[in-house]
Amino acid sequence: MKRHPALHTLSHDHHQGLILSQQLKKGAPQYKGMPSTIESKKEYTQQFYKSELVQHFKDEEEILFPLVAKKVGDVDNMISEIISEHRKMESLVNELDKTQELEYILDELGQILEKHIRKEERELFVEIEKNLSEAELNDLSEKLKASRIRKV
Numbered sequence: 101m102k103r104h105p106a107l108h109t110l111s112h113d114h115h116q117g118l119i120l121s122q123q124l125k126k127g128a129p130q131y132k133g134m135p136s137t138i139e140s141k142k143e144y145t146q147q148f149y150k151s152e153l154v155q156h157f158k159d160e161e162e163i164l165f166p167l168v169a170k171k172v173g174d175v176d177n178m179i180s181e182i183i184s185e186h187r188k189m190e191s192l193v194n195e196l197d198k199t200q201e202l203e204y205i206l207d208e209l210g211q212i213l214e215k216h217i218r219k220e221e222r223e224l225f226v227e228i229e230k231n232l233s234e235a236e237l238n239d240l241s242e243k244l245k246a247s248r249i250r251k252v
Contacts, residue, residue: 103225103229104228104229104237105237105241106237106238106240106241106244107225107228107229107237107240109159109244109245109248110156110159110160110164110220110225110244111221111225113152113156114217114220114221116148116152117152117153117156117213117217118213118214118217119131119134120144120145120148120210120213121209121210121211121213121214121217122210122214123135123141123144123210124141124145124206124207124209124210124213125207125210125211125214126203126204126206126207128210138202138203138206139202141206142196142202142206145193145196145206145209146193146196146197149189149190149193153189153193155247155248157186157190158247159244159247159248160182160186160220161183161186162247163240163243163244163247164228164240164244165179165182165183167232167236167239167240167243168224168227168228168231168232171231171232171236172227172228172230172231172232173227173230173231175224175227175228178219178223178224179224181219182216182219182220182224185212185215185216188212189209189212189213189216192205192208192209192212193209
């Protein structure tokens with residue numbers, strides 16, 4: 101799906117997240133170069149969460165959502181759902197070191213992550229592209245770039 105350049109950074113994150121989500125699902129086929137054991141999937145997930153998802157969630161919650169809330173159609177409820185999903189995924193990642201049900205938790209995380217990403221790409225981003233002006237999208241792009249530069 102072709103995205104406005106302002107959303108490319110987040111969409112790229114989503115692509116990486118979808119690869120992870122597929123690997124976490126119970127019975128998923130092995131992807132080349134991805135972890136294959138339950139323990140290695142757990143470790144990879146924890147590393148991916150720290151290096152990628154924390155920043156992604158922050159960018160959405162502190163930059164994207166404030167820009168679109170109350171401006172873009174009827175997305176306020178969707179934004180609330182998305183933020184709740186962020187907290188649920190954080191909770192599941194934090195549970196990985198504490199659980200005896202590692203395979204179940206990884207599967208649940210994979211299921212939630214996939215649905216979450218699809219909702220953002222197929223619903224939220226479509227509304228953003230339809231309703232924000234070019235100037236607003238360019239402002240979003242600059243803010244996301246600045247956020248990622250600070251991360252490095």
